[in-house]
Amino acid sequence: MVGEDSTAELEETFSVVANDIRLDILWTLWEIYTDNPSPDPGSVPFSTLKDRVGVRDSGQFHYHLDELVPRFVTRHEDGYTLTYAGARIIGAAVSGIYTDTQTTLETTAADSCPDPSCEGELELGYHQGHVRATCNSCEERQIMSAPPILVGAHDVDRNPGLLGSFTLTQLQKTVRGFCHLCSGPVEGSVVQQSLDDEVETGENVEIVYECQECEAASYTAATTAILGHPAVVSLLYDAGIDYRKISPWHITRTLNSKERVNSEDPVRVEVTVSIADTKLTAILDENLTVLDCSEQ
Ligand SMILES: [Zn+2]
Ligand SMILES: [Zn+2]
Incomplete structure (x- = not known):
């Protein structure tokens, strides 16, 4: 049931991804996996992710990446992976679920x-x-x-x-x-x-x-x-x-x-x-x- 608690939770969840850098991080993680598909994908090291997203300021990058943990990104000892929700956000963006109202x-x-x-x-x-x-x-x-x-x-x-x-x-x-x-x-x-x-x-x-x-x-x-x-x-x-x-x-x-x-x-x-x-x-x-x- 969708109650007041879940509404607040939903607002918070959407506000977490309503940011260009954070969406870029999710996209980049997704691309790294789809560029090199594997049945057992490892995690992506911080430096690789930072270079691919192209944010110079380490502190700023760290901050945004941390905001995505744990809901959309999982932090491991040697790097980062997408959670199910993280992958779903990308899937939803690709299928235009939240944005595409023009297709008829x-x-x-x-x-x-x-x-x-x-x-x-x-x-x-x-x-x-x-x-x-x-x-x-x-x-x-x-x-x-x-x-x-x-x-x-x-x-x-x-x-x-x-x-x-x-x-x-x-x-x-x-x-x-x-x-x-x-x-x-x-x-x-x-x-x-x-x-x-x-x-x-x-x-x-x-x-x-x-x-x-x-x-x-x-x-x-x-x-x-x-x-x-x-x-x-x-x-x-x-x-x-x-x-x-x-x-x-x-x-x-x-x-x-x-x-x-x-x-x-x-x-x-x-x-x-x-x-x-x-x-x-x-x-x-x-x-x-x-x-x-x-x-x-
Ligand atoms: Zn349902
Ligand atoms: Zn008929």
Whole structure:
């Protein structure tokens, strides 16, 4: 949970790196490692680091370097290394997470609508940190967060499928229990828990994964919880479908899935997928753990 303490801590953390020399030190450490990649990189001696950063005044350089220890840089007997946070700051700078608000992808019709009964086309676009998939005919709409580098450095114009594989990777990380933003633990739950809401064919039982640390929430359909299940992966493989290439917005359509709440107390969600001639039924509990997954 982000409380007052963490806000103060965050302010302090960002103020530590809001300085040209300190950012240069992080960049330089990063460059020294990437210039000479090694599975077991040693630490960088003070003099090497100082020369590369190009600060003449030893006292001044020492001061700024010390400010980065221990959060972003670790001091060893023979030199310095980047911490995980130090490497993340560089990664964030490269992907433009905090700075790049200009990168956009003009909306292009790129896919069929997730709703099998709709003739419309799904238009994909990227704006202000979000991939948007919108049907040009019905209400279908999905929004997923993604860093600017996704469209800035990848060839998304020519291969819009990259938007799908990136967002699926994020979603699968979440399903496996790691927040896509902060890597904190994620808890799944069923949004709609009532039998009265029994869904029509083709509609979804909404589920949500919430991060217990940063509170980011990812809403999706129950079928998403079983996409990576070995039984489903194998069934798709036998049908000539590589599950890693399914876009998040096409999961239910590709799997021909039917979802319903089949018990309220305890909450149980039943997801039936039909792939080729085989039907597979999975039962999920209230936290989206797969209790059973078997062919019919
Ligand atoms: Zn549509
Ligand atoms: Zn999180």
